[in-house]
Amino acid sequence: MNWNDCEIFCHVVEQGGFSAAAHFLGHPKSSVSSAVQRLEQELATRLLERTTRSVRTTESGEILYKRTAHLFTSLHEACNEALSAGREVAGTLRIASPYEFGAHHLGPVACQVMRTFPHLTVQIDVEHRPINPHAEPYDIVFAMLEHQLPSSSIVIRRMFSLERGLFASPALLRQMGPPLAPENLKAWPLVVSSTDTEWSFTDGDGVDHDLPVQNPRVVSANADFRLQAAIEGFGITRVTATFCAAAVARGSLVRVRLPGYTCEPLRIYALLPGKRMVPEKVRHFLNALAVHSHAMESAPQRGIHGVVQLPGSRFTDTDCPVS
Secondary structure (H helix, E strand, C coil): CCHHHHHHHHHHHHHCCHHHHHHHHCCCHHHHHHHHHHHHHHHCCCCEEECCCCEEECHHHHHHHHHHHHHHHHHHHHHHHHHHCCCCCCEEEEEEECHHHHHHHHHHHHHHHHHHCCCEEEEEEECCCCCCCCCCCCCEEEEEECCCCCCCCCEEEEEEEECEEEEECHHHHHHHCCCCCHHHHHHCCEEECCCCCEEEEEECCCCEEEEECCCCCEECCCHHHHHHHHHCCCCEEEEECCCCHHHHHCCCCEEECCCCEEECCEEEEEEECCCCCCCHHHHHHHHHHHHHHHHHHCCHHHCEEECCCCHHHCCCCCECCCC
8 A cells, every 4th residue: 555645635624625725735736635645546435425515535435544543643653752752852833822821831831842942032012803825824832712613624632621610709799699500690790701692601510500600790802801890890790710819818709609509611722823843942932831830630629720742741642523
């Protein structure tokens, strides 16, 4: 079997078509199409169903992709590690992150990595808008995703689950009285993110309960502004426990607990612009961030739970499948 043709087939599946795969690889579309045709002829089976607008895998194609794609990833990773062994980690690592995550979790890791690699510069931009890693010059884009992952060719790696809770000023809690269930919050003024459409809670039986966000008092993409509005008593807000820990410690906010219910955690993902040959500066940063995650796991009062698996404390591909 021509394994180069097999890898090109995997790229077609990952990129969602021949044109996209050709652009990603820097090859003519005709050569990509020929590679898949040769592979189909060699295996004597059809791997892709082609239409004028898209391609999809046949049953045989799905089996081949699932059994081989990760092998090519591992091969490239091994070659990359072998080539970079002993090389100096230098240059600029460009990172984009939402403020609520970046301000409290990326700073210590960036400082640690720069101490380890004195010729590495780290640039962290705090953004309130979605960023496409393919379209903007970032090595890592951290995103706070509520539900489904975006459908794209971007490599997505799960990094953290951040504990969230409901927080309000002591005066507002006295005025409204303790809520007993999510539906009680319909009577409360809400301070929400501009991306919030509903707040999700899980009861003791694992059943999800969604509270639609309707007529909120304050709406903002800026987590600092939402926190200040909650402190001033303009409404109850849903925020990560780490972000408002200082306000809770000084008594400006109190945690409002719904008996028998927990807030859906905030999931943090690292979005990478390419699947092959992860740069060493990216690998080292994600390794350090994963170690930071595991260290925070031992301090549950801080409200962060890491979920990266690190065999031998080395960063490995744990890509979420996207199409």
